[in-house]
Amino acid sequence: xxxxxxxxxxxxxxxxxxxxxxxxxxxxxxxxxxxxxxxxxxxxxxxxxxxxxxxxxxx
Amino acid sequence: xxxxxxxxxxxxxxxxxxxxxxxxxxxxxxxxxxxxxxxxxxxxxxxxxxxxxxxxxxxxxxxxxxxxxxxxxxxxxxxxxxxxxxxxxxxxxxxxxxxxxxxxxxxxxxxxxxxxxxxxxxxxxxxxxxxxxxxxxxxxxxxxxxxxxxxxxxxxxxxxxxxxxxxxxxxxxxxxxxxxxxxxxxxxxxxxxxxxxxxxxxxxxxxxxxxxxxxxxxxxxxxxxxxxx
Numbered sequence: 358x359x360x361x362x363x364x365x366x367x368x369x370x371x372x373x374x375x376x377x378x379x380x381x382x383x384x385x386x387x388x389x390x391x392x393x394x395x396x397x398x399x400x401x402x403x404x405x406x407x408x409x410x411x412x413x414x415x416x
Numbered sequence: 417x418x419x420x421x422x423x424x425x426x427x428x429x430x431x432x433x434x435x436x437x438x439x440x441x442x443x444x445x446x447x448x449x450x451x452x453x454x455x456x457x458x459x460x461x462x463x464x465x466x467x468x469x470x471x472x473x474x475x476x477x478x479x480x481x482x483x484x485x486x487x488x489x490x491x492x493x494x495x496x497x498x499x500x501x502x503x504x505x506x507x508x509x510x511x512x513x514x515x516x517x518x519x520x521x522x523x524x525x526x527x528x529x530x531x532x533x534x535x536x537x538x539x540x541x542x543x544x545x546x547x548x549x550x551x552x553x554x555x556x557x558x559x560x561x562x563x564x565x566x567x568x569x570x571x572x573x574x575x576x577x578x579x580x581x582x583x584x585x586x587x588x589x590x591x592x593x594x595x596x597x598x599x600x601x602x603x604x605x606x607x608x609x610x611x612x613x614x615x616x617x618x619x620x621x622x623x624x625x626x627x628x629x630x631x632x633x634x635x636x637x638x639x640x641x642x643x644x645x
Contacts, residue, residue: 369417369509377418378509381425381502388499392492394555402478404492405544406485410436410444411496411625412532412541412618414554 420640421509425501428633433497436625437490444621445489447614448543449481454605455545497629500527504633507566511574520634524627526573530566532622534588537561538596541618545606549597561591 369377392404393413401408401416408415479485504523508515515523535558542548568587571580 373417374509374512377421378506380418381421381506381509385499385502385506388495388502390499392496392499398476402476403488404496405478406440406445406448406489407492407496409448409541409543409614410440410618410621412536412539412622414539414548414551414558415542416544416548416551 421505424636429497429501431632432629433494435628437493439621443617451543451606515634517634520631524630526569528623528626531562534561534565541615547599547602553597557596
């Protein structure tokens, strides 16, 4: 099996893999940007210690 | 399919988010709180010269110290961990590179190099109150360093040929050749010892976070797939 080696994903076609991958990428980017990068002061102050501790650029 | 990967990512994020929360509680947040007591002492002498505006303006909402602040930090850690777990899932699917209990460690170390070590080389992890360059420019460089390094490591993992190694070397060196935004040379009230302790603790914290995330995700995805099939 060369096309479906991703564990837990089971047998997926190339287009299914790419579509699912793109979906997860958007989801991941939104979560990481929301906690690490959002400019809104509520997001910044709520996640302040997380940002400093993970080395995200902070004020 | 989506459900298996989604839940494996969420549970792995829970493990890594809690691991980093514990390290932060004992080794990082005490340093942040100590630095905050110095914040605003020296830099304010410079008046208009301060490049980065201090974000702790009066009247702005922020979680109250104590339980509320800890709760927000743990929540933010879990959300961030979920985000990075989704990114691992996405890359694994797009590049068709499986995350297994065996490869989980390599994924974790790769994540650490791309998202902690490479950005920290140009932008040393800093405490509140330390002089920094403009936030937007630093954020752009951080993302540039992380993405470029990640793509370099992926090229090696995917192809393992001499040209992939050459491509990886270029991608990994590029952000540092371009150079990160430099902080203004200003005095700060934050003691140097505190800042040095913080920088190394951030890197150790990053390594633990990423290794726990990669290994637990590898174990969970393989377990979930076995149960389904």
